[in-house]
Amino acid sequence: METREQMNIVIVGHVDHGKSTVIGRLLADTDSLPEGKLESVKEYCTKNSRPFEYAFLLDALKDEQAQGITIDTARCFFKTRKRDYIIIDAPGHIEFLKNMVTGASRAEAALLVIDAKEGIKENSKRHGHIVSMLGIRQVVVLVNKMDLVDFDRDVFNSITAEFTEFINKVNIKPVNFIPISAFNGDNIASKSPNTDWYDGPTVLSQLDGFVNKKENQELPLRMPAQDIYKFTEEGDDRRIVAGTILSGTVRAGDEVVFLPSQKRSVIKSIEGFNIKPRDAAYADQAIGVTLNTQIYIKPGELMVKANEKLPEVSSRFRVNIFWVGKAPLIKNKTYKLKIGTLRIAVKLVEILSIIDAAELNIDTFKDQVERHDVAECILETTKPIAFDPISEIELTGRFVIVDNYEISGGGIILEGVSDSDNTL
């Protein structure tokens, strides 16, 4: 059976600017609704003398899903010819932020909805900020309810200009601004005759144009060394490096580098269940490798291929953290960082900004990170570690922080920073 490509997208925007209507339209215009659903909700509205709302349609779908086994009210599914989409709503929820920041779920793109008539609200900016903190780089701004402003090009242009100025400050570059009327379907699935001045894509063609993440197997090799076993072969001391491949592929003959020690060797054989010594091994497989030369490496090092893109090695990095610890995360205290199979002492060096997940307030002046805060900050480990920025390879760009034997925070690494980038 052919497996279809899947992409997660998140939708954000001030309440009443039209998120549910955009979602409802996307579902309706891609024929992703159960048969007769739209009609029955419309009929129900007529009977009860209420105007039809796409939000009712979504509520009806959610009720139905709630009777099934999985209840996940914040997700809707739709498909285009190109791929399947999961659209994630409710970014203000703690669970959502937690999942996104800890990497439990990832979105490749974001839709940000702004009401053309009401204009940009404080929440539109907050949501822009959150999208940027989550490291989502493909963002499209939907200027909705264009019907209420007579599809006026000047209104669209002034919102575009004002919002562009704001988001340039928070480091996101929207791919596009699209003038839409979600309620009437303008520029959702097909070009609207009401916006002949607009020559960009529709929402659906924009979504299909977004780049999806690569499959783990297509990425460079990353295998954290879990254990090193010694054995004797023909009188020689030999070692097996055991671990689980997070991404990429490895086969006998590959030249590998262990980081951060920089030690190199060549794979002699691959051992494991159902693997013949000369076979290749892939992402998700637990294996052991033997090497052509005798090198001393430690558990916690990252095995990568010499001829592929190397991870970063640094002791300082810019991260986003979701903090769940009972005690706040503070500067100058030693915590334990777990990344891959490595455990290492870490300190909080600098807080760049904090979002209080419950209230969505943004604070740049707090000097500690409290429970349920999402913080962008700089961490420093006692020795350099190997990692990938989350935008490159997810599995080696995530970490957890342990305080007092309890997992107290999780996060993603945005980039390594050198000491000189960040004079304190």
Ligand code: GDP
């Ligand atoms: P949400 O809170 O962001 O999910 O907003 P909704 O999707 O529930 O929309 C809020 C209100 O705006 C509802 O009454 C919608 O019918 C209305 N609305 C949404 N999109 C449009 C649109 O394109 N044009 C007009 N005129 N009304 C719209």
